[in-house]
Amino acid sequence: MTVPIPLAQLTTLQVGAAPARMREARTRDELVTALREVWADGDDWFVLGGGSNLLVGDEPFDGTVIRILTTGFEEMPAPRDGVVRLRVEAGQNWDELVAWSVANGLRGIEAMSGIPGTAGAAPIQNVGAYGQEIVQTLVEVELIDEATGEVSVVPASELGLGPRTSDLKRHYGEDPARSAVILSLTIELERVGTAPRPITDARIAKAVGLEVGAEATLASIRDRVLAIRASKGMVLDPADDDTRSAGSFFNNPIISERDPRSLPEDCPRWPTEPEIDAVQVIPLDRFDGWIPAPVPHHPPVKVSAAWLIEHSGLRKGFRLGRSRASLSTKHTLAITNRGGASAAEVAELARFVQMRVAQEFGIELRPEPVFVGVEL
Structure with a gap:
C-alpha cells in the first residue's frame, strides 16, 4: 500500500482529493495481484494511468486507486x-x-x-x-x-x-x-x-x-x-494554462440524418458510414420490366461539438464569474483549470455549456472524460 497522493497531482486537469487508499503496480504481476486483492475485498476501485481523461471529485474517493506504472x-x-x-x-x-x-x-x-x-x-x-x-x-x-x-x-x-x-x-x-x-x-x-x-x-x-x-x-x-x-493547447506544457485540461471535454454528438437539416449549413458534419452506391441485381429470368424504387437509408451524422459550443454564444476563454475554470483560450472543446480550480467549478462550467447548447440547438452534449465522484 502506498501513501495516497492527491489526484490533483496525478491528473492533467489538476483537480481531485487524495483517495482513501492507493497502490502502485510497476510490473505486470504486481498489477494482476493488486487487482485480484482489491476485487476480493469488494473495495471500490479505479485504475489510474496518465490521468489525462479523468475528472475526480473534491471529496476523497472512498476506495482504492491502483496506479499502473508498468512500462516498456x-x-x-x-x-x-x-x-x-x-x-x-x-x-x-x-x-x-x-x-x-x-x-x-x-x-x-x-x-x-x-x-x-x-x-x-x-x-x-x-x-x-x-x-x-x-x-x-x-x-x-x-x-x-x-x-x-x-x-x-x-x-x-x-x-x-x-x-x-x-x-x-x-x-x-x-x-x-x-x-x-x-x-x-x-x-x-x-x-x-x-x-x-x-x-x-x-x-x-x-x-x-x-x-x-x-x-x-x-x-x-x-x-x-x-x-x-x-x-490548440493540446500538448502538455507547464507554461501553458490551456493544457491543464482533460482534452476534448465533450464528444462530437451523433444525431439522426434528418436532424442536421435544422442546423446552419456551416455547421461541420461528417457521415458515420461510408457512402456506397447501391447495386441492384435482378436475374433476367425474373425481370418483368419493373424496377422497385430503392429503399432510402438515412445513416446517423456526426456534428462538431466545438462549433455548437461557439455558436451557442460561448467563446474561447469563457468562464462563469470568478470561477477558476474556463473554456480554453485556444479551443472551445476543452475545459481548463486556470489555477487552483475545483472539480465543482469544472462541473459547473460543463453543465452550463450543456445547457446553452441544448437551449440553442436541442442537442445534448455528452462528456468524454471518466468521472469519479462528480455529477453533472
Whole structure:
C-alpha cells in the first residue's frame, strides 16, 4: 500500500482529493495481484494511468486507486514481411512510444503524436487524431476480467471499438459493457523507413496541410501534428494554462440524418458510414420490366461539438464569474483549470455549456472524460 497522493497531482486537469487508499503496480504481476486483492475485498476501485481523461471529485474517493506504472515494449513475431508487431505494457507513455516508432521508420501511429496518457488507455476510448485511430493498428489486448479474475488475450475485433469508445469504456452515467483492465496491447505497424514517402491517406494529408501524393517523412508528419496540437493547447506544457485540461471535454454528438437539416449549413458534419452506391441485381429470368424504387437509408451524422459550443454564444476563454475554470483560450472543446480550480467549478462550467447548447440547438452534449465522484 502506498501513501495516497492527491489526484490533483496525478491528473492533467489538476483537480481531485487524495483517495482513501492507493497502490502502485510497476510490473505486470504486481498489477494482476493488486487487482485480484482489491476485487476480493469488494473495495471500490479505479485504475489510474496518465490521468489525462479523468475528472475526480473534491471529496476523497472512498476506495482504492491502483496506479499502473508498468512500462516498456518488445517486438513480437510478425505474420508477414514489412510489418512489425509490438507488445506494449499498459503503463507505457503513449507519446514516447510514438516517438520511438517514428524514429525507427514504423508507420501507423505518427498522426497520434502528442496525445497525453498511457498506451493502455488507447484501446479503451479508441484514441485517434488527424486520420488515424488505434483500431487501425491494434491486434489484440491482454486483459484481466473483474468478474473472474482471469487473464485472457482478446482480439481487437471483440472489443466493440467505435468512435472514441469500446466495450471497456465507462461512459458518464453508464457502466462499461465489460469490466476489465488492460495489462498490455499488441499493435502492428508498417516498416517504411525514415526517408520521405508519398502520403496516401487523404485525412492525414489534409490534417498536415499537404496534398495527397506529396512526399513527407514520418518525422515531419509528427512535427506538424505536434505543432497543430500545441496551437490548440493540446500538448502538455507547464507554461501553458490551456493544457491543464482533460482534452476534448465533450464528444462530437451523433444525431439522426434528418436532424442536421435544422442546423446552419456551416455547421461541420461528417457521415458515420461510408457512402456506397447501391447495386441492384435482378436475374433476367425474373425481370418483368419493373424496377422497385430503392429503399432510402438515412445513416446517423456526426456534428462538431466545438462549433455548437461557439455558436451557442460561448467563446474561447469563457468562464462563469470568478470561477477558476474556463473554456480554453485556444479551443472551445476543452475545459481548463486556470489555477487552483475545483472539480465543482469544472462541473459547473460543463453543465452550463450543456445547457446553452441544448437551449440553442436541442442537442445534448455528452462528456468524454471518466468521472469519479462528480455529477453533472
